[in-house]
Amino acid sequence: MSDWLGQAIASPALALFFAALLVAVTPRLLHGLWLVGVPAAALALLFALPEGMHGTVSMFGHELSTLRVDGLSRLWGAIFLLSAALTGLYGLNVKDRLQHVASLLYAGSAVGAVLAGDLVTLFLFWEGTAISSVFLIWARRTVRAHIVGVRYLIIQVISGLLLMVGTIIHQRATGSIAFNTLGLDSAGGWLIFLSFGIKAGFPLLHNWIQDAYPEATVYGTVVLSIFTTKLAIYALARGFAGTDLLIPIGAVMTIFPLIFALIENDLRRVLAYCLNNQLGFMVVAIGIGTPLALNGAAAHAVAHILYKGLLFMTMGAVLYRVGTVKASQLGGLYRSMPATTVFCIVGAMASSAVPLFSAFVSKSMIQGALGYEHMAVVWVVLLVAAGLGAIVPGIKVPFFAFFHRDRGYRVKEAPFNMQLAMGATALLCIAVGVFPGALYALLPYEATYNAYTLSHVINQLQLLAFAALAFVLLYAARLFPANVRGLNLDTDWAYRRALPALVERFRQSSVSLRARVMHVFSRNGSRAADWLASAFGLGGAMARTWTTGVMLLWVIVLLALYLVIYY
Structure with missing residues (x-):
């Protein structure tokens, strides 16, 4: 003991x-x-x-x-x-x-x-x-x-x-x-x-x-x-680890949250959807179950904690100073909060898996594990998800928070301790990307991997260039989803709209039924009271003195009724 x-x-x-x-x-x-x-x-x-x-x-x-x-x-x-x-x-x-x-x-x-x-x-x-x-x-x-x-x-x-x-x-x-x-x-x-x-x-x-x-x-x-x-x-x-069911589950997770993130106005909610998207990469890797894939899931968990935490820190600093993180109400903050802007850009670049930033050395491991297992369809799904992910947290969040139309905010920079925490986290996002060997040495399984091959770097830069071009063209053509005030619901519609509506319908039905019952009682109440008075009142039949023979007859009737019910 x-x-x-x-x-x-x-x-x-x-x-x-x-x-x-x-x-x-x-x-x-x-x-x-x-x-x-x-x-x-x-x-x-x-x-x-x-x-x-x-x-x-x-x-x-x-x-x-x-x-x-x-x-x-x-x-x-x-x-x-x-x-x-x-x-x-x-x-x-x-x-x-x-x-x-x-x-x-x-x-x-x-x-x-x-x-x-x-x-x-x-x-x-x-x-x-x-x-x-x-x-x-x-x-x-x-x-x-x-x-x-x-x-x-x-x-x-x-x-x-x-x-x-x-x-x-x-x-x-x-x-x-x-x-x-x-x-x-x-x-x-x-x-x-x-x-x-x-x-x-x-x-x-x-x-x-x-x-x-x-x-x-x-x-x-x-x-x-x-x-x-x-x-x-x-x-x-x-x-x-190695459970095949996790592969399609993770693949779906990488795509559908980004659809809602594109149309979401609350930037912290945007980051929450993107968090869900990145979890999908890890789930796919765990479903593959090879040492390289599991190392990729572990490495990406580390990278994700750093860059997503950094992005939430920057949006928290904006909320702390401005009082809102609604994209429709922000813009021009790079003038007032330059340090926070830089930290947000670092987090966005790490999230987008730009070479020399943390997610590049982890996400490519997962893609590599898919390639080794010849899972071409899932590889393409994750490639599309990576491109969309570069647009949403990588471009949308810093652009609409700091560089969009100036809303006239002139606020103080984030408190010093917040800047220090964001700076340390940003430095780690860069350090992991520049020196991936330090992270790879901590990974749980034996598997050699080199993220900085020429093909990996070129493919990723092409993907990022395509994502940036797509954003510019869509935004210039006014086809990029507008930041509309309101609340976007997806599966939470079931318990935030449908369930309350069902409870309210039940409540209204119960109130209506109670009213009907009370109406019936109130309408027939006087008649029932007269009948009870005539039967059980001082002059009623039930108040009379009954003979022994009549009482014996009632006992026999009740006993016979009991025997019929029992048998």
């Missing part, structure tokens, strides 16, 4: 939980130390831990492994801890203690989940991410944010319940709760797969991302964009 306790205390997740406690009880002057210093120290701790199972304890006849360190979990834990430090720096100017506590608990739960060696431990941290993260939405303290937070929490809890039930069924079928390859050979495996799919944003299960992320606080949206969905990608890579 003492060995288990010592190993459990060494968990980086526990360090973040302890930091959350310190933020809750210490003066605000010290919050920077806990928000940035503790995640950095936990990152060093993670790399100091030897590979293997730690913190193992026997409970109810099963081995719970609370701390598994291997190539896959170490990489995900490292990028989560690095992101926690960067987002902590970004949020230093936030005076709301609740957001800081929630962000550390959320990050700690995500780190604990990727280090979990069994499904029970995974479930506990899985639910921890759901409960802690919703406060980053509610912290905005608006009626809309409250409603969205409730919807978000319901969906996250459903995912957790599916994981719990799936774990129980899986344990009964196999006798094991180890979190390794699960497969789809049993009902338990399917339920766990569906649980992971909800958080990964599978088609028809995705819209909680676009519903919730744009409604969180400036700081909260950045934090939300990092952990939950990438935790689900890790879980799929751990439990369902």
Whole structure:
């Protein structure tokens, strides 16, 4: 027991939980130390831990492994801890203690989940991410944010319940709760797969991302964009690598969110759709299941966390200073916020997989894995998705936020801590692209790959040039989708429009039925009262003194009726 306790205390997740406690009880002057210093120290701790199972304890006849360190979990834990430090720096100017506590608990739960060696431990941290993260939405303290937070929490809890039930069924079928390859050979495996799919944003299960992320606080949206969905990608890579079903699912994910992103006006919502699109690349890679493909999924998860976090940071800075991120209301901000503009451009170039930026060295691995497996159709789908992705987050977001028609905003640049966090993240986006060997050395599987071949670079530059030309021509011809004020609904129409309408219809029917019943009672009430008075009143038949013979007759009748009903 003492060995288990010592190993459990060494968990980086526990360090973040302890930091959350310190933020809750210490003066605000010290919050920077806990928000940035503790995640950095936990990152060093993670790399100091030897590979293997730690913190193992026997409970109810099963081995719970609370701390598994291997190539896959170490990489995900490292990028989560690095992101926690960067987002902590970004949020230093936030005076709301609740957001800081929630962000550390959320990050700690995500780190604990990727280090979990069994499904029970995974479930506990899985639910921890759901409960802690919703406060980053509610912290905005608006009626809309409250409603969205409730919807978000319901969906996250459903995912957790599916994981719990799936774990129980899986344990009964196999006798094991180890979190390794699960497969789809049993009902338990399917339920766990569906649980992971909800958080990964599978088609028809995705819209909680676009519903919730744009409604969180400036700081909260950045934090939300990092952990939950990438935790689900890790879980799929751990439990369902090589599952063929993931390939068509991921291919659909790469395309359909961009259609909505093209017509969306809220730029944080645009980024949420594009986040869903990039998850599709990782899902396809996991479905392929080869070492190169899984390395591509892991590398792209790292790159995606960095550049998407950077883009959300820049839009958060715009929202912080201007008060809106509606594309129809923005423009000309490069004059007032030049540093934020530069950081947004870096994030856009990284997102578009421009050579020498992070996504180029990761996304090309996935395309290469498809080529090696001769999956030409899926390769073309992802190529089209990459082109559309270069137009939407790569061009639309920076153009309409900073360079479109000047709206007359003359605001201050983002606070210094925000600029410092954005600058550090932008530097990492470039460093990963320029020195990909450092990232490749951390990848979990043995697979050699060189992103900077002549064919890769030329093909990508051609694709980017075509995407830029398409945007210019469409915009000049006024065929590019206009930024129209309003709310675009896709699958969330079912629970944001159809379900409320159905509930309202049921309510109206119930009110109408009640009115009819009351009308009938009111119309016949006096007649019933007269009948009751005549029957049970002082002079009524039921008030008379009955003879023994009559009473005996009634007993016989009731007894006969009972026997008929009984037999």
